[in-house]
Amino acid sequence: MREKADSDLVRRQNRRLVLDALRQHGPLARIELGRQTGLSPASITSISAQLIADGIVQEVEDQHHQQVLPMRRGRPLTQLDINPKSAHVIAVKISIDGVEIALADSRGSMINRSVSRIATYDAEPATFGKAVAAEIGKQLAKARVPARKVARIGVAVQGVADSQAGTIVWSPAFRERNIPVSAVLQAELGIPCSIANDANMIAEGLIGTDRExxxxxxxxxxxxxxxxxxxxxxxxxxxxxxxxxxxxxxxxxxxxxxxxxxxxxxxxxxxxxxxxxxxxxxxxxxxxxxxxxxxxxxxxxxxxxxxxxxxxxxxxxxxxxxxxxxxxxxxxxxxxxxxxxxxxxxxxxxxxxxxxxxxxxxxxxxxxxxxxxxxxxxVPIHTDMIIKGTIEGALRLLDREVFAYGGLGKRHLTLEEIA
Ligand SMILES: [Zn+2]
Known part of the structure; x- marks a missing residue:
């Protein structure tokens, strides 16, 4: 049993290494992926085969190579990249009197976004989460993406968020304290949800842009x-x-x-x-x-x-x-x-x-x-930093809690399995 547990752990770690390298530098040829991760060619072959079978990674042709050498004969060079269709994530930014929602694919490209005027300051703690869930539902319907294809919702809020309780502890956007968010969104939409302070999400975004x-x-x-x-x-x-x-x-x-x-x-x-x-x-x-x-x-x-x-x-x-x-x-x-x-x-x-x-x-x-x-x-001012960082954070959690194990079908894990 112990050996099995150890090999599962190594497998999960290697899958995360490969996904991390593809998120930072992808698309990459297998040989380059080996250089970036330090994994052996045999490991890269086996891990990439698993990730392709799970629908998380796909093979793409090296576009640049094709353009430079159009007359080249033989097999085009294949590269690996995250399959954008493997899952979706949603980023929600809550600020004074506005809730911004962005839907992105698993490569982090934004599919659509909207800003809704939801009066926050006088919002009722009991109904606020449901109002946000309804807006997310509308946006998913518009994009024709079913909720089961969304792996995660990340919420960024101005003020203090309790990531364990999933609440907005205190925020200048609200009169009331301890407003439940994560559990409500999870119950209404059936999608795992986490909440964090918006400045933390800017930090997530910066790590995503330049790890070095x-x-x-x-x-x-x-x-x-x-x-x-x-x-x-x-x-x-x-x-x-x-x-x-x-x-x-x-x-x-x-x-x-x-x-x-x-x-x-x-x-x-x-x-x-x-x-x-x-x-x-x-x-x-x-x-x-x-x-x-x-x-x-x-x-x-x-x-x-x-x-x-x-x-x-x-x-x-x-x-x-x-x-x-x-x-x-x-x-x-x-x-x-x-x-x-x-x-x-x-x-x-x-x-x-x-x-x-x-x-x-x-x-x-x-x-x-x-x-x-x-x-x-x-850093240059752009208002997208919080939304982009929230998407990055949700994707990192997706890799760690879902893709390290398997495809989106395996997302209903117990907390013990995740730990
Ligand atoms: Zn203060």
Whole structure:
């Protein structure tokens, strides 16, 4: 029995290695797949035959080769790639008054997407999940994809999500706390579902785009309607036991500071989120309550323009944001020593206004030796990052929990089998 269990484990690990290499570098010829995974030619032959028989991987002709050498005789070079029809995944992004749903194939290509206006702030915890499930049902019907062909739903939410309980613990998008999501979607649609914080999903997306660059230890800071962090430890997004790890935005910057949307005072977010910067610019940061509605982008752009024109209240607000971020990052560096900090999100549009005070705070907050090998980068702003990352995260779970074992027919596994 023991030997059988060991060989099953090796088989699953090898299947995951092959799938991982194809996701990162595919399509690949078998010989190249061997180089990427370190597996022997015999193992590659056997694992790829299993994956093809399960419908997860398919053989494709090397298009490039065909074009370059159209007169070449003999067999065209075959490559292996993930079969896009082997399964589907759904990404759901929940933010203030909007639920975005994207359907993707198992190679991660988006099939369709929609944005529904669902009033979140006054939503009833008992009915919210059902409303989202109904929207997903509509989208599947439009794409003519039956629910049984969908292997996973990944949900990204602004705020704190409990991945174990499958709930939104707290989010600025909702008045109520502990809103059930995963279990409702699973019961309504029959599709396994997981929920996570949206900044963690940006981190998943970055790992997917460049494993070499983001595969070590890195912190991804989201700046915009809130301040969030996705923490990558040894190549994996660290969620903590309940999914609430790395709540950088709600780390305290100054005790007794301005009120944050979480209900506490002086969080990093109360200085560096868009609503906070706007509030500081108004000059009443200590008395005004935080805003619970989305700030229109043109309003923030007008504030950036005022700051660039030297308007002191506006430029001062961005300096405060940079200072809170810089001291917060210095504390995080002292704890975890990441080699890379990635700043992302619409808030990075004002990087020129934030950067000087951020760097001053970082230099003041931690000794030079502890930030010597640190690289700070700003990734280009695109709003798709959360949806794309959620798809990437769902595909990684699909590989680990389903494709490592077999095709989609085997997806109803017990928790013991998955572990
Ligand atoms: Zn807070």
């Amino acid at each position: 660059r983001y595969g070590g230890t890195a912190a991804v800071v989201f700046m915009g309607y809130g301040v969030g962090m996705g923490l990558i430890l040894n190549g994996q997004v660290y969620h903590g036991p309940t999914g609430a790890a790395a709540e950088f935005g709600h780390m305290n910057h100054l005790p007794g500071g301005p009120l944050c949307r979480c209900g506490r005072r002086g969080c990093v977010e109360a200085y560096a989120a868009d609503y906070s910067i706007l509030r500081w610019a108004s000059g009443n940061a200590d008395t005004l309550p935080p805003s619970f509605t989305a700030i229109p982008e043109d309003q923030m752009q007008a504030l950036e323009a005022a700051a660039r024109n030297g308007e002191p209240q506006a430029s001062g607000a961005y300096a405060k944001a940079g200072e809170a971020l810089g001291y917060g990052l210095a504390r995080m560096l002292a704890l975890l020593s990441p080699s890379r900090i990635v700043l992302a999100g619409p808030g990075t549009r004002a990087m020129d206004l934030i950067e000087p005070s951020l760097h001053r705070a970082l230099e003041d907050g931690i000794v030079d030796e502890l930030r010597r090998n640190l690289e700070i980068e700003v």
